[in-house]
Amino acid sequence: MQTFKKNDGASWNRGVWKIFGVDENNISCEHPCDSLRRLWMISDFNHLLKCFRTSTLDDRLQEFKTPYGTVKKRHWEALLEEENYRQPNMKIAYKLTPAHLNPKGFQAMNVPLATEVFGHEVSVAMAHYQPMCNKLKDSTPTQKFIDLIFNLVQAMSSRIPRDALYVKDDCRNKQAILKFLQFFEDWEKFEKKIPVSRSTSVGLKVTLRATLEILDMLKDVCDFKYLMTATLSQDPLERFFSVMRYSCGGNDHPDPKMFAQVYRLASSFSLIRPPRECNVSGTDLLKSLVDAKEVLTSSNKDSKGLWLQSIDDMLESTELILKGSSIDTDHDYNEAVTSDAVQSYIAGYIVRKLKKIVKCVNCLQCIQMSAEAGKKLQRNDVICKMDLYGGLLFASNELFSLTKQLEKCVLRAISKNLTNLETISDISIELKKEVLLKVGCFEHEYKLTKKIIDIYIVMRAHFLVKSANRRYDEAKIKTKTNRKNAKLLS
Ligand SMILES: [Zn+2]
Structure with missing residues (x-):
């Protein structure tokens, strides 16, 4: 049996490394109690990543040179601007917020903030907007840099066998780690002073090399097939x-x-045990749980029924509510627009959802487009760039146009009010003003269109709730800091 020891990047832990004689050239040592075993030192990868993010995306630094070219912080900022961060339109890099670029206080310790700033969708979005946006014209090095870190994060945080680290040389994750080590070596040769601190760079190199050595050891000695790298972090x-x-x-x-x-x-302690001296007896507890569940489902059924009924009304009614009244145009202060590329990506997702329920071959032909035809269309740019693992679907022109109509209605509905309880009915009022396209074969046209509207609007409502919650949280944090500042002044 061999052992490895993990710790975070604190200086006293590095002292231990020194005592054991571990540095970037020598990443393991003899086990102090057993001369047959080796002892590897590993730093917490998430901690290293946070340090890496903080030092590279520093406000005082703004840009730095790498073997790929100059990476600039303003590319991330330009992307936020380009995608109208504050607006409710759908975005490619939907996770990116200003807090990712300038984490404050405890946000600096938040791991998702550090991983998402190097997300795949961020580099895809940069590539997509590059031809249109002047500020992103020179962002190719930044995209390459993001992809490099993204692949490394994927390789170092695998939790399931499919994503795990394998010994074979064509393993994607192993390649990612080797590529990063090579990049780091080139970088240090290329630039005299890289923005990453000495302790972080040593930590990264030792940790990554140790990971690869542990993988080989586990294969040779213990006959393991793979290594799930999330277990190497400090969390477990x-x-x-x-x-x-x-x-x-x-x-x-x-x-x-x-x-x-x-x-x-x-x-030897079993975690599954009934609570002792609990004041609710077993049968009562069960009953209350079952009852609560029924209350939820029945109320859900009612509102769901009403919603489906309203779609029915909309599709059946031939007369339209006259649109373009003066009140409507006067109050259109919110100019959010979802771009065609993002819309097409979402339409592809709708195809994926529909494929599970639609059995009719003609209908399937109506909603989907072949990959060859799809790749030629400009609107599918994001899908082609996003297709890291393959399997993304292309929506037909009919389905795409329908979702575009629906999106317009959604954005119009929320431009008048903020997201609230009435939003869904606002949306259905807006929908009634449009002549919606029908999608599907002659026989199922009505049913399929209804299903698409249902899926799309419900999905969109989920997004809206998420962004509303985020706005609400931001407002709360602002009030909190204002209060704190007021206290300090008085
Ligand atoms: Zn059909």
Whole structure:
């Protein structure tokens, strides 16, 4: 058996590395208790990534040179601007927010903020807007840089066998780690002073090389097929210690003896046990759970029925509500527009959802477009760029136009009011003003169109709720800081 030791990037942990004689040239040492075993040192990858993000996307730095070219922070900022961050339109890099670029206070410790700034969709969005946006004209090095980090993050955070690290040389994740190590070496040769601190760069190199060596060792000695790299981060260790300390009762700082005892107990302790001396007896608990569930489903059914009924009314009614009244045009202050490329991507997603339920061959032909024909169309640019794993679908022109109509109605409905309880009915009022296209074969046209409208609007409502919640959270944080500042001044 071999062992590895993981820790975060704090300086005292680096002191341990020094004592064991571990540095970037020598990443493992002999186990102090057993000369047959090796001891590897690993730093927490998420912590390293956060340090890497903080030092590369620094406001004082703004841009830095790499072997790929000059990477600039304003490319990320230009992207936020280009996609109208504040507007409710659908976006390619939908996760990116200003907080990703300038994390404040505790946000600096947030792992998703660090991984999402190097997301695949960010580089795809940059590539897509590059021809149109002047500020993104020179963003090719930034895109390459983002892709490099994205692939590395994927390789170092695998949680399922499919994404795991394999020994074979054509493993995508292994390639990603090797590519990053090579890039780092080139970078240090290319530039005298790279923006990444010495401790972070040593940590990254040692951790990545140790990961590859542990993988080889696990294959040779233990006959493992793959390594799920998420287990190498510090989280599982922290989880384990928190369970242990929690189990010690009032004593938060158990001594080694007590720790060993509790560990033995915990190893044989079954977690699935009915709560003792619980004031609700088993049958009552079950009943209340079942009842609560029924309440939810029945109310859901009612509102769902009403919604489907309103789509029916809309499709059946021949007369249109006259659009373009003066009140409507006066109040159109919100000019959000979802671009065709994003719309096409979403339409492709609708095709994927429909393929599971639609059995009719003619209908399927009406909603989908072949990959060869799809790739030629300008509107499918994002799908082609996004297709990292393959399997994305292309929507037919009819379906695309229908979703475009629906999106227009949605954006018009929310331009008048913020997202609230009435939004869905606002949307259906807007829908009634349009002559919606019908999609599907002659026989199923009505049913299929109804289904598409249902799926699309419900999905869109989910997005709206998410962005509304985000706005609400931001407002709350702002109030909090304002209050704090007021206190400091008074
Ligand atoms: Zn059909």
